[in-house]
Amino acid sequence: MPWETSHAPRQHELDACVTCGLCLPKCPTFRLTGSESASPRGRLAAMSAVASDIAIVDSRFDEIMSFCLQCRACEPVCPSVVPFGRAMEGARAETAAQLPHRARKLRALLLGPNGLGSRAAVRVATLLAAVGQRLRLDKLPVRLMTRISGLRRIPLAPQSHLGVLRSSVGERIGSIGLLAGCVQDSWFGGVNDAAVELLARAGYDVHVPTGQTCCGALAAHDGAVAGAESLAAINAAAFSEYDLVVATAAGCSAHLAGYSEWTQSGAAVEDRARDITVVIADAIAAGRLPTLPPRNQEVAIQDPCHLRHAQRIINEPRAIVRAAGYVPVEIDPDGMCCGAAGIYVLTNPETSDELGNKKADQVRASGATLVASANPGCEMQLRTNLGTAYEVKHPIEIYADALRSSYRAAGA
Ligand code: SF4
Ligand code: SF4
Structure with a gap:
């Protein structure tokens, strides 16, 4: 048997590829290298070769799969309609199972229930990052440290949203269980603040259940199957009773939308999973949240891949920014990856930097100094590559700030 796990690339996924090559110009790694093995078609061919016993899962296979963003x-x-993301997660599960080297085992630990899934571990990481910011450790020539410069200012004792319960304002539409996110809650707390406030104003009872954990997206992307399954099972139980399950990070909402791969009760989560941008844009369109007066300021729109490509959510962030009174500005018609890509920023630093610099150049060319990004990893990558002259916020934060200003101005 060439494959060892139940998540391995499936024959129907591989057979679906007709090798037309239409995907090649859209693939960032193919565009950078021009190499077939760095293209979607090439990667599927490598998976098919293993599935047909022509090749094995070896270091070359690992290299080809690991270079994919x-x-x-x-x-x-x-x-x-090749489900490439699903097949690639399967390929990563296989490399993790068949080539279990030390770095991969360490990553599985850090991305699993005892790492990102552990509140104590996240608290320690948060404290270290907050202290690192104050000691200016981002100036050290160590990659993990330089990434600190992409973070927002982290409080030494950040407030957790876990346990928050907020009743709907006005007519009740339904209930929402909010996924706080592993580092999202401590490192990007303003996004969850805005989410709770706006969802309640939009007519939802909002609860951030304490029984939840990290969504498991990073574990799944790295082939850490046991960790991804365990985290998904915990969340499926924690979010069983809400009308909708909402995530404020694009990577998390995309992962929730594929939960049936990771836990038996995942289908029930998939059906109710929404990205926050969809729920807020719907509320604005329905008049349950107001459209604010124009302010003649441009906002550059950065499309996180797991919003634009994985969930095909394109209009909603723009609609939210527009409703906040700003003018959304396009920076990249292809929505090319910014190079953050979860832990890719650490595992493939050169390619990540190349893509990060390209994205920063696109923002600079737009002339806007405020950037809307709906994913924390992209936000960090943008801030690292743009520097302090630019502000990067989630679209719902931009809208919530504008709404608060309008209420203040009205004396409400
Ligand atoms: S993955 Fe899809 S677009 Fe790419 S070569 Fe195969 S069939 Fe064509
Ligand atoms: S997921 Fe992205 S990097 Fe990977 S093959 Fe598809 S387009 Fe290329």
């Missing part, structure tokens, strides 16, 4: 830009253009 898992951005899924190849999916929307594929006429055969």
Whole structure:
């Protein structure tokens, strides 16, 4: 048997590829290298070779799969609807199972229930990052440290949203269980503040259940199957009773939308999973949240891959920014990956930096100094590459700030 796990690339996924090559120009790693093995078609061919016993899962296979950003830009253009992201997660599960080297085992630990899934571990990481910011450790020539410069200012004792219960304002539409996110809650707390406030104003009872944990996306992307399954099972139980399950990070909402791969009760989560941008844009369109007066300031729109390519959510962030009174500005018609891509920023630093610099150049060319990004990893990458002259916020934060200003101005 060439494959060892139940998540391995499935024959129907591989057979779906008709090798047309339409995905190649959309693939960032193919565009950078021009190499077939760095393209979606090449990667699927490598998986098919293993599935047919022509090749094995070896270091070359690992190299080909590890270079993929898992951005899924190849999916929307594929006429055969190849589920590339799913197949790639399967390939990563296989490399993790068949080539279990020390770094991979360490990553599985850090990304699993005892790492990102552990509140104590996240608290320690948060404290270290907050102290690192104050000691200016981002100036050290160590990659993990330089990434601190992409973080917002982290309080030494950040407030947790876990346990928050907020009743709907006005007519009740339904209930929402909010996924706080592993580092999202401590490192990007303003996004969850805005989410709770806006969802309640939009007519939802909002609860951030304490029984939840990290969504498991990073574990799944790295092939850490046991960790991804365990985290998904915990969340499926924690979010069983709400009308909708909402995530404020694009990577998390995309992962929730594929939960049936990771836990038996995942289908029930998939059906109710929404990205926050969809719920807020719907509320604005329905008049349950107001459209604010124009303010003649431009906002550059950065499309996180797991919003644009994985979930095909394109209009909603723009609609939210527009409703806040700003003028959304396009920076990249292809929505190319910014290079953050979860832990890719650490595992493939050169390619990540190349893509990060390209994205920063696109923002600079737009002339806007405020950037809307709906994913924490992208936000960090943008801030690291743009520097302090630019502000990067989640679209719902931009809207919530504008709404608060309008209420203050009205004396409400
Ligand atoms: S677009 Fe789809 S069918 Fe065509 S080569 Fe790419 S993955 Fe295969
Ligand atoms: S997921 Fe992204 S990097 Fe990977 S093959 Fe598809 S387009 Fe290329």
